[in-house]
Amino acid sequence: MKHREPQLPENVDALLVTRPENVRYLSGFTSPEDAILLFVPGRTRLFTDARYETQAPAESAVPVEIVNTRSGYGFLSEHLAGLRAGYEADHLPCARLRRIEKDTGVTFAPTSGVVERARTVKTPAELEHVTAAARLADEGFEHLLGLIEPGVREVDLALELEFWLRRHGAEKAAFDFIVASGPRGALPHGVASEKRIQAGELVTIDFGAVVGGYHSDMTRTVAVGVVSGEMRRIFQTVLDALEAALAAAAPGVLASELDAVARRVIEKAGYGRYFVHSLGHGVGLEIHEAPFLNSRSEERLEPGMVITLEPGIYLPDRGGVRIEELALVTDSGLELLSHSPRGWLEV
Template identity: 35%
Template sequence: MNVYTIRLERLRDNLRRKRLDGFCLVNVEGSDRSNLYYLTGFAGSFGVLIVTKDQQLFLTDSRYITRAKETVSDYTVRELKGRVTTVATRINRLKLKTIAINGPTTSTWLFHQLRDKLKKTKLVPVAGLVETLRTVKDDSEIAAIERAIRLTDKAFEFILGKVKPGVSERELAWEIEKYIRTHGGDGLAFESIVATGATTAMPHYEPQDREVQKGDFVLFDMGAKVAHYCADLTRTVVVGRATAEQKKIYKIVLEAQERAIRNLRAGLTSKQADAPARETIAKAGYKKNFGHGTGHGLGLDVHEGPRLSPLGKDRLQAGNVVTIEPGIYLPGWGGVRIEDVAVIEEKGCRVLTQAPKKKLIEL
């Protein structure tokens, strides 16, 4: 039994638990690419799945039909001619009472178009039917993530040699992308964040033409994508000799992250996983300067479940792959974030990222 057969049966288990007769996934221009790939191994920008208790149909257009027939093995593969809304005709033939559709990735327009064309089948928007399956990684998924991480660690080592006064944030971001693409990566897992000086106080920042200056913090948030799976790494370094204040903030963030990592294990709630880092930063007097969650799941997408957050409702399971990324951000001065990736285990976790962090790197 191959991995896609197993995933299909697990999806059917979810349908039975929710008393749904079928499931429809519509990937238009990549709108639900990750879920489609997870279930079928097909990575094209257009594809439709219709799954019932005893049938599974894969539809795509003329651009992808040959590729789909070669790639998708567990589904009946057919070419879809006409507009995507003709999917409703296929569903009507099945004479189902209810069919679920992935709400978060389906446009309101498409939902209403399909619903209006269904005759006796109720279209039910749902969330998480596939995503909950994706939170626990199998060995092949973890291996792919590890490959992406090894490349990202090497890219970080490489980019340190490019940091000097006068080089711009955009130039550094381009050097990261070039390295990843020319050393075996599919591409970037996300657009690299390269922040310098006071801009390091912006957790999600887009590189600009600002040039690195002596004394600057430089924050890299970067990740390669390999075999469709993502890496995610953040490190903060300083150009020249670090000030006492820079060392202090870095030490607090590092301690917060290390406490969070030591605490991680299966069975924790989102809030319990988040608490050690948040408490450490708050105790140091910077509670208001750490606004985001401590981490998130990682896999086919750079942000997926489970969340490590005081607002999250997840419970960690063995096989989750998560980031641990506390930070302190001081507007007008700068910020520090340190991020690693770990696999959750029954009695702890295994950290996958290996880029140096024990001491603030001075370049």
């Protein structure tokens, strides 16, 4: 898969890549946790061990060298000769860095986010995988709607959804699915429990699939029977916040401003203190990756980014609502990749 080329900092000529997602991005190798990569424009190389002597060359878009890291990292020396080398300071443990520097005689300069910045804008091939994962999630949600009823355990819904996705082509679940009903809906990361769903409760379902190594991410909140009063009001507030953010999203918009657009809607309704997380994040080889849509972000949206927008309100001991869309930033705005109905729904 052709990738977007990272831009090295001015102080380095080569980058030692150890973060598995970045190794996979630059090489296509599907067992990146057992490999490292030396990124040098025009002569990048993947290093892995003898277990992958057949697999790695078949998958990798860059030359492969089979090595034995248990005997040290001296094999890197010839490839680093005359180069100023950098390393991924956010991911490489100090002890491992010290060993690499000792074995190679090279002092590595710290870098941050070099490959991650390249990964923010997806290639057409990457988008095909994300879109396929999102399509599976939509189909899985439609299947699940027919199973949500009073008396069903949250964990049984989560398991059924994961089985359905796997049976229909997902490599795995994108993360531990959240199924949070009634008072548990106040838990933003309320992973499915043995609680049985009751009539008159809201149920928040946050889930996704993985296809070709790429993730999807979607959240829907549905009512089990008739739900009224404050829970119905907070649902509408969250939906209004999401609609405002979707309308405001466009290339060049600051991620922090997009977060503020949704937050202002919720604050105006009097629930500002109950929106306890950021508006969203990028999605790709990781379920949470750049860009990050929070109040501190200095990133701007670019065409080709895949992002989530997921405002929420969480009332302790009472319940909560989150609605999340997965979307592609285009030249003119957003293209939704998740298509399940997001409005009020009673089952």
